[in-house]
Amino acid sequence: MIEIENLSKSFTLHNQGGAVIPVMQGATLSVAPGECVALTGDSGAGKSTLMRMIYGNYLAASGRILVGGTDVARAEPREILDLRRHTLGYVSQFLRVVPRVPTRDVVAEPLLAIGTPRDVARARAEELLIRLNIPETLWSLSPTTFSGGEQQRVNIARGFAHAYPALLLDEPTASLDATNRETVLCLIEEAKARGAAIIGIFHDAPARDRVADREIDVSRFTPGRAA
Numbered sequence: 001m002i003e004i005e006n007l008s009k010s011f012t013l014h015n016q017g018g019a020v021i022p023v024m025q026g027a028t029l030s031v032a033p034g035e036c037v038a039l040t041g042d043s044g045a046g047k048s049t050l051m052r053m054i055y056g057n058y059l060a061a062s063g064r065i066l067v068g069g070t071d072v073a074r075a076e077p078r079e080i081l082d083l084r085r086h087t088l089g090y091v092s093q094f095l096r097v098v099p100r101v102p103t104r105d106v107v108a109e110p111l112l113a114i115g116t117p118r119d120v121a122r123a124r125a126e127e128l129l130i131r132l133n134i135p136e137t138l139w140s141l142s143p144t145t146f147s148g149g150e151q152q153r154v155n156i157a158r159g160f161a162h163a164y165p166a167l168l169l170d171e172p173t174a175s176l177d178a179t180n181r182e183t184v185l186c187l188i189e190e191a192k193a194r195g196a197a198i199i200g201i202f203h204d205a206p207a208r209d210r211v212a213d214r215e216i217d218v219s220r221f222t223p224g225r226a227a
């Protein structure tokens with residue numbers, strides 16, 4: 001479902017004389033449907049950078065990133081948007097809040113975007129909001145004023161609303177209480193059971209051990225570092 005071959009990436013620091021910093025070299029990995037692969041490695045190894053390249057936020061210098069047959073490294077912006085709409089979900093660490101949109105619609109939006117009937121999309125959104133303990137009194141409010149933890153749970157609900165065939169999870173259990181953490185782990189297990197290919201970053205080691213089938217140490221792709 002996800003196949004990454006020989007991926008390299010450098011950052012050009014335009015505000016520092018155009019210095020070119022290589023951060024990744026020869027990254028290769030694949031994730032099958034129903035499998036969860038955890039990215040590990042020290043801080044600065046390149047875990048988030050790899051995830052952002054898979055999502056099409058960062059351009060790769062060379063290599064291939066196949067997600068459901070689309071090469072993200074070479075895709076047109078329109079293809080990337082299509083891929084994100086139908087195939088590839090990304091639960092980042094922070095909710096990007098659109099002012100004035102009610103929480104229920106923030107969560108339902110990925111389903112509405114692919115033409116799901118409004119009542120079905122709303123029912124799924126409500127199911128997730130209940131599971132993630134967002135009180136019903138908040139559903140009609142914009143999450144702009146929510147606490148950090150509430151925003152994170154809305155973000156997770158949104159990320160799991162549509163049954164994406166491929167899913168990127170950046171620290172999905174970070175700073176959650178035990179009950180909500182358990183719910184997120186169950187959502188990941190359910191996504192695997194329906195065949196989603198998942199790549200995750202989990203600093204929560206017990207969570208990683210529970211849901212990940214394999215670990216890939218990204219340090220082995222860091223230029224100048226031994227694996």
Ligand SMILES: Nc1ncnc2c1ncn2[C@@H]1O[C@H](COP(=O)(O)OP(=O)(O)OP(=O)(O)O)[C@@H](O)[C@H]1O
Nearest residue numbers: 011012021023041042043044045046047048049050
């Ligand atoms: N936008 C950027 N511009 C320049 N350098 C960057 C940029 N983003 C990341 N880097 C560099 O790329 C390297 C990898 O960073 P990345 O955030 O992917 O590491 P990480 O493994 O996710 O670390 P952490 O566990 O601390 O989040 C680091 O050396 C970082 O300084």
